[in-house]
Amino acid sequence: MNVPFLDLKAQYQKIKKEVDQAVAEVISEQYFILGPKVEALEEVIASYSSARHGIGVASGSDALMLSLMAVGIRVGDEVITSPFTFFATAGSITKVGATPVFVDIDPKTYNVDPSQISERITPKTKAIIPVHLFGQCADMEPIKELARRYDLWLVEDAAQAIGSDYIKDSHTTQRAGSIGDLGCFSFYPSKNLGGFGDGGMVTANDDELADRVRLLRVHGASRKYYYQIVGVNSRLDALQAAVLLVKFHYLEEWTEKRRENADYYNHLFEGIDHQALDIETPYVQYRNRHIYNQYVIKVSKRDELRKFLSREGIVTDIYYPLPLHLQECYRDLGYGEGDFPHAEGAARETLALPIYPELTKEQQEYVVSKIGEFFHSFVP
DSSP states (O other), X not given: OOBOSOOHHHHHHHHHHHHHHHHHHHHHXXXXXXXXXXXXXXXXXXXXXXXXXXXXXXXXXXXXXXHHHHTTOOTTOEEEEOSSSOHHHHHHHHHTTOEEEEOOXXXXXXXXXXXXXXXXXXXXXXXXXXXXXXXXXXXXXXXXXXXXXXXOEEEEEOTTOTTOEEEEETTEEEETTSSSSEEEEEOXXXXXXXXXXXOEEEEESOHHHHHHHHHHTBXXXXXXXXXXXXXXXXXXXXXXXXXXXXXXXXXXXXXXXXXXXXXXXXXXXXXXXXXXXXXXXXXXXTTOBOOOSSEEEEETTHHHHHHHHHHTTBOOXXXXXXXXXXXXXXXXXXXXXXXXXXXXXXXHHEEEEOOOTTOOHHHHHHHHHHHHHHHHTTOO
């Protein structure tokens, strides 16, 4: 049996007629940059994320960079974030001239550990970027309290977490993208809501911040050829918006299917003889709504297991094989191996299994049976 890591062709076949019609409308209208379809997408994403504003931009990476520009992060500033995330999180900090300051992760959730943030705050610290990794919100209540106490901007990296909820107690549900000052989303094709190329969105509840992001994404111009500030070219195009508007109608259905798949994986792993099995399945903190952009297990012999699964027709992936503090481009920051042991351990031992909505139970059963087969081969 073959089990791909992601099957976008299967997704497309189910909505082909709607997507093709939406794309044809854009081509017929010849309105390709921003415009009514982008505005419509901005409205639905803002509402879905419990935010007042949505601002469509060219990518999730640009969403982060524009957010930092909007709150005035510049050369000499420091921004605290996680070393265990996609490069764009720290790269956006560097691109605006600031310095990323890393804090180790919680070894269960893989999100930044709030208890370690305060010791990294200095007079140069101006913002915190918590990452909602793999589809689960970071522990935002203590992070938000620190941001208030030290007068820091709070920018959520929600690239993998559209529709994720932070539910620390039964009284309050907060949706990713509405908890901090600004939220940043990605519409990269592999995301729960993915386009036919790059795309991103910034969410905000503050009118002034939202207007500033809108200004920055069009070179800083309030009207054509009149520039108030120096911005960038980061506009979401109408073709992507048209595709995303079609897909948005299926987002909840697809997300619930991912959650069902995660539950079934958990059930299957519980049914294996654990004498030989050395696996940690995803940990859900509090009562959070985890939307499983990735289903990530922590496993010994990770690299050997991945090779074995590949030979058996099962495609997996590693998010992420080298934490950011050990990347060559950040060598000048002075970090070394052992500085963030939980992030380094996650980089060595985590493996993402297929979790896409079209995944069948039979495919999941095959994946877990092969993992069990691999580990039982080590039993004396």
